[in-house]
Amino acid sequence: MATAHVVGAGVAGLSAALALAESGWRVTVWEMARQAGGRCRSYDDARLGCRIDNGNHLVLSGNRSTLAYLARAGAPHALRMAPEARFPFVDLASGERWEVHINDGPLPWWPIVPSRRPAGVGLGAFVAALPLLWAGEHATIAEAVRPRGPALARFWEPMSLAVMNLPPTLASARLMRATVIEAWRDGRLCRPMFAPHGLGAALVEPALAALRRAGADVRFGAQVKALRVEGGRVAGLHVAGEAVPLGPDDAVVLAVPPQRVNALWPDARAPEEASSILNAHFRLAAPVAGPPLLGVTGARTQWIFLKDELISLTISAAGFVEGTDAEEEALLDALWAETRAALGLPENLRPLAARLVHERRATFLQTPANAARRAQALTALPNLVLAGDHIDTGLPATIEGAARSGETAARLLGTPARSNGAAPRAASGSGR
Ligand SMILES: Cc1cc2nc3c(=O)[nH]c(=O)nc-3n(C[C@H](O)[C@H](O)[C@H](O)COP(=O)(O)OP(=O)(O)OC[C@H]3O[C@@H](n4cnc5c(N)ncnc54)[C@H](O)[C@@H]3O)c2cc1C
Numbered sequence: 001m002a003t004a005h006v007v008g009a010g011v012a013g014l015s016a017a018l019a020l021a022e023s024g025w026r027v028t029v030w031e032m033a034r035q036a037g038g039r040c041r042s043y044d045d046a047r048l049g050c051r052i053d054n055g056n057h058l059v060l061s062g063n064r065s066t067l068a069y070l071a072r073a074g075a076p077h078a079l080r081m082a083p084e085a086r087f088p089f090v091d092l093a094s095g096e097r098w099e100v101h102i103n104d105g106p107l108p109w110w111p112i113v114p115s116r117r118p119a120g121v122g123l124g125a126f127v128a129a130l131p132l133l134w135a136g137e138h139a140t141i142a143e144a145v146r147p148r149g150p151a152l153a154r155f156w157e158p159m160s161l162a163v164m165n166l167p168p169t170l171a172s173a174r175l176m177r178a179t180v181i182e183a184w185r186d187g188r189l190c191r192p193m194f195a196p197h198g199l200g201a202a203l204v205e206p207a208l209a210a211l212r213r214a215g216a217d218v219r220f221g222a223q224v225k226a227l228r229v230e231g232g233r234v235a236g237l238h239v240a241g242e243a244v245p246l247g248p249d250d251a252v253v254l255a256v257p258p259q260r261v262n263a264l265w266p267d268a269r270a271p272e273e274a275s276s277i278l279n280a281h282f283r284l285a286a287p288v289a290g291p292p293l294l295g296v297t298g299a300r301t302q303w304i305f306l307k308d309e310l311i312s313l314t315i316s317a318a319g320f321v322e323g324t325d326a327e328e329e330a331l332l333d334a335l336w337a338e339t340r341a342a343l344g345l346p347e348n349l350r351p352l353a354a355r356l357v358h359e360r361r362a363t364f365l366q367t368p369a370n371a372a373r374r375a376q377a378l379t380a381l382p383n384l385v386l387a388g389d390h391i392d393t394g395l396p397a398t399i400e401g402a403a404r405s406g407e408t409a410a411r412l413l414g415t416p417a418r419s420n421g422a423a424p425r426a427a428s429g430s431g432r
Pocket of ligand 1: 007008009011012013030031032033036037038039054055056057058059222223225255256257260277278279359361362363388389390397398399400401402
């Protein structure tokens, strides 16, 4: 039976591996780290004394490739869906609170109702934003939505930072439009989905278990250092000092981040500029009351996630947020003060432990220019395809983008050749 070698066990690689196993391939996954999940992993943190996620991850009910991935992993209910598409916010500069409450159904009428839109933002701001739907490839979100008054700070900034990991003045309008069309237009599609026991338990462990059941071989601590190309196809892999030959019908999916894919396959020319995400975690003695997800404006903190005794803050595009380069203790103190104000916690409440995690290469820098030159899934070699959140799926670099890229890579490789000698068929198409 032909083997598909998947390089990288992040969501993109796991998604490809599951779909390939389903199509009848024998699958081997090569992962350089000691664990799977990549940027979407959980780990035990000694300072906090508990398991944390490598960043809070927001997944939406309309993320169809993520849901298909979970179904393939045999864990369709691993993420818990909120009952409604309600996003509570607080503005720490003014103390105002509001909710963005997106209605269910194909007609998005929610901006007409003042109690469903941000405080101080009129209906006109949403009407003015309609050009986002036909934005050109060179437009940023701010250029497309022509924000008026507080609409930029209270709606487009939180949206752009959460989805694009960039401020709206820099982020690609085209990529934002894709998520508006796939999810944000209908409350049924943009209910937040939470991982009650962490990202690893929801998105990684079920996939690994399903791969094991399918007979896949998942190797950790196995860095693929080079591809051996011969006769117009990948003929072997160099894995941590070992030469792994490929059979005539075998194929490779490179599901590694931009700088790694460029090193292994320079023709990919994936944009390597990156945008960071800063997370602050506060461990308490007991859970506090509050929504599982709270948007914050007028502060450095952008989102607060509550989970049991852990409060985790997200600051996306941290490189563009003033004051995030402060010394760790001072920054944690400032962020804890913001957290207390946002959640209305008593002044004397102190966390048992706190830590900052700064992921410098959280996503590629999703400007219009970089979005236009994303790498394609298909390569010049018939048995090599690319996956990863940086691949041109038409979606932003998210869990959904990664899951979609893996599905697409598997679809492009099709079903394994049964006869000797025939190279696996890379289906034609743009890779989207
Ligand atoms: C802090 C943070 C917060 C985020 N928040 C959100 C969010 O709220 N919602 C959302 O949808 N997305 C979010 N994201 C983005 C999301 O995590 C990524 O889009 C997604 O996880 C990317 O998956 P991937 O498989 O493409 O890449 P990765 O997760 O980077 O996986 C690539 C894997 O390849 C391995 N690898 C690399 N080189 C080699 C090699 N040569 N040989 C073998 N293995 C190799 C790596 O070790 C890694 O495991 C966030 C990311 C971060 C960092």
